[in-house]
Amino acid sequence: xxxLVKARVKPGAxxxxxxxxxxxxxxxxxxxxDEYLHDMREAxxxxxxxxxxxxxxxxxxxxxxxxxxxxxxxxxxxxxxxHARRNCRHENGTEPWACxxxxxxxxxxxxxxxxxxxxxxxxxxxAPTA
Numbered sequence: 001x002x003x004l005v006k007a008r009v010k011p012g013a014x015x016x017x018x019x020x021x022x023x024x025x026x027x028x029x030x031x032x033x034d035e036y037l038h039d040m041r042e043a044x045x046x047x048x049x050x051x052x053x054x055x056x057x058x059x060x061x062x063x064x065x066x067x068x069x070x071x072x073x074x075x076x077x078x079x080x081x082x083h084a085r086r087n088c089r090h091e092n093g094t095e096p097w098a099c100x101x102x103x104x105x106x107x108x109x110x111x112x113x114x115x116x117x118x119x120x121x122x123x124x125x126x127a128p129t130a
Contacts, residue, residue, distance in 0.1 A: 043119035
């Protein structure tokens with residue numbers, strides 16, 4: 001299933017998040033593997049600095065397995081269905097694990113990509129002062 005996630009970086013966590021993305025350790029140990037890195041590359045930031053991304057998750061409770069990894073760095077503000085469950089081939093039983101190779105995420109990420117600015121830009125290290 002696809003979820004739209006909204007989250008705010010916890011105070012003081014931006015540097016650690018930036019480092020975990022840069023060295024590829026974000027989500028290490030999770031069954032979701034490198035999905036965390038993909039999510040951050042595709043995430044967008046609104047004017048308020050809140051990150052928005054599309055998350056694929058097969059847990060009965062949305063982001064049940066992923067939540068501890070995200071909560072190291074983020075305050076999760078909302079996690080909601082990205083589309084009607086009856087339209088998800090995995091959820092309606094027509095194709096198990098369909099979300100792994102479904103164009104739904106690409107369409108959702110393309111639509112999200114038209115908003116805000118790339119989230120990773122908000123994690124750029126501060127410019128050196130003179």
